[in-house]
Amino acid sequence: MEYLLGATDLGISKVVARQRMTTGKTYKIKARVQNHESCFSKEVEVSFYLSRNKTLNKDKDHMFGTSVVPGIKGRGSKLIILKAKIPTGFKTGVHYVIAEIGAGESFMEINTENNKRLKRVLVK
Numbered sequence: 001m002e003y004l005l006g007a008t009d010l011g012i013s014k015v016v017a018r019q020r021m022t023t024g025k026t027y028k029i030k031a032r033v034q035n036h037e038s039c040f041s042k043e044v045e046v047s048f049y050l051s052r053n054k055t056l057n058k059d060k061d062h063m064f065g066t067s068v069v070p071g072i073k074g075r076g077s078k079l080i081i082l083k084a085k086i087p088t089g090f091k092t093g094v095h096y097v098i099a100e101i102g103a104g105e106s107f108m109e110i111n112t113e114n115n116k117r118l119k120r121v122l123v124k
Contacts (some may be wrong), residue, residue, distance in 0.1 A: 009036040010044055010101055011114030013077065017097045020122050024088040029064065030081050031099040031117070037110070038074040044105065045069070048082050049098045052091070054118060056098050062087065069101075092123050 016030040029048055035041045048064040049056060064084035072078050084097075096118045102109070109115070 008039070008041050008108070009110040009114070010034070010041055010072070011036060011111065012046070012099045012101050012117035013114075015097055015099045015117045015119040017119045017121055019120075020124060021086050022124055023086045023090045023092070026083055026085040028081050029084050029097055029099075030079060032077050032079050033069050033072065033101060034077045034114075035072040035074060036114075040074060041072045043068060043070050044102050046080060046102075047100045048084060049100070050084075050086070050090075050121075050123075051096045051098055051118075052093075054096055056100060056116065061098070062090070064097075086123055090123060095121050095123050097121055 011034050012031050013034040014032045018027050045066050045068050047066045049061045051061040067080045067082050098118045100116045
């Protein structure tokens with residue numbers, strides 16, 4: 001892992017979602033964004049997806065939406081909540097709710113391995 005001077009390290013430390021979800025219903029999905037550095041972070045966007053597997057494919061996976069996280073004090077964290085609707089007629093079975101921080105944003109990060117977190121759910 002390469003460490004960059006002046007870089008930040010924001011990550012998703014946890015994703016919380018109901019284990020069982022029903023198509024056509026709306027649920028709250030929570031993600032905790034953690035600032036792992038001692039300096040104040042810049043504003044960043046978190047995107048939420050529903051995927052059939054653990055690998056995010058933005059062309060195929062359902063995007064619930066995004067949430068902007070204001071700057072976070074050093075070593076601090078913020079909980080964000082997104083209301084997400086499971087589309088009517090969505091394929092049932094095991095899926096993964098994926099939260100991704102800073103996709104496509106232009107800032108240097110010390111560690112990009114903590115930018116995604118997922119939660120296994122059953123859609124019925």
